[in-house]
Amino acid sequence: MQIGSVHIDSPLVLAPMAGVTDIAFRSICRELGAGYTITEMVSAKALCYQDKKSLPLLRLEEGEHPAGVQLFGSDPVCMQEAAEIAMKVSGADILDINMGCPVPKVANNGDGSGLLKDLDKACRVAEATIKGAGGKPVTVKMRLGWDKGNIVCLELARMLESLGVAAITLHGRTKVQMYSGTANWDYIREMKNALSIPVIANGDVFSGKDAAHILKYTGADGVMIARGVFGNPWIFQQAKAAIAGEPIPPLPPLADRCDVAVKQFEMAAQYKSEKIACLEARKHYAWYLKGVPHANYWKSEISRITTLEDVYRVTAGIKRELKDDDHDR
């Protein structure tokens, strides 16, 4: 996939997910085959007001390329300034504009999917962001439209392409749908046929097979995976195999998944305080443990993790129990 001047070796993209795709998790996904990763969304306003909490979200791992940063906002002046700051601070290759976030706090403020209600403003935001990104490609991630009576994705994508936007990711749902129903891949196919720039397909890819299917069905240049990575960053290996028509590798055994969870905690603790890293990575640990015996007990243990010592203690307990279960058989 070629996004502006940036070449991406693989069609497999890790979705931006606030509270999920931090630097540690992105690193794990890249090791397992994600060809392109994007930060969690960052508020343009917060960057313009020099909010210190937002800057760490822009940090990329050394060697994390090609990588994108994602901004949300709807004030063109602020987006231009935020784009300058974001590209300077992060050293990212691509800047993505969020035109899809359905969270009321964001969308009702005119940001995220709120921009789907005002296409002229969306275009002004894109133009200003392109100016601020200093020559680096600017992409847009959007939903179909605000609601099913207002599907604007094709019209908006054409406008954005003519302004110089370098690629579009389309999540096949409206804002009002949030995450209900199923993603409509037909619009993604239509968008791919309508545009010359790359189109990245997004929505309801929960397995390697789904990834191969959406690429074939839509003809899109890339596939972006979000919820399908919860507890399964191996989905990138599985997708690679499915696309190549090779046998799909199974999920690794639980003990190995625990090891990856521990690695994620340790890595996160290098970039954040140990406590914050532990609080944020807890949910990942619970996801990794799908299928563990006595899941409720271990999930409640995980919900009390606040230090790396706790991580090691809980993990030793899980592994002991897995061994005992093996002996019982």
Ligand SMILES: Cc1cc2nc3c(=O)[nH]c(=O)nc-3n(C[C@H](O)[C@H](O)[C@H](O)COP(=O)(O)O)c2cc1C
């Ligand atoms: C917990 C969570 C956080 C998300 N945060 C973002 C975000 O920061 N920026 C964004 O563009 N989309 C965000 N999304 C939307 C996803 O990137 C993706 O478009 C959506 O989940 C559909 O893909 P999926 O069916 O593969 O999950 C988020 C989704 C989830 C579940």
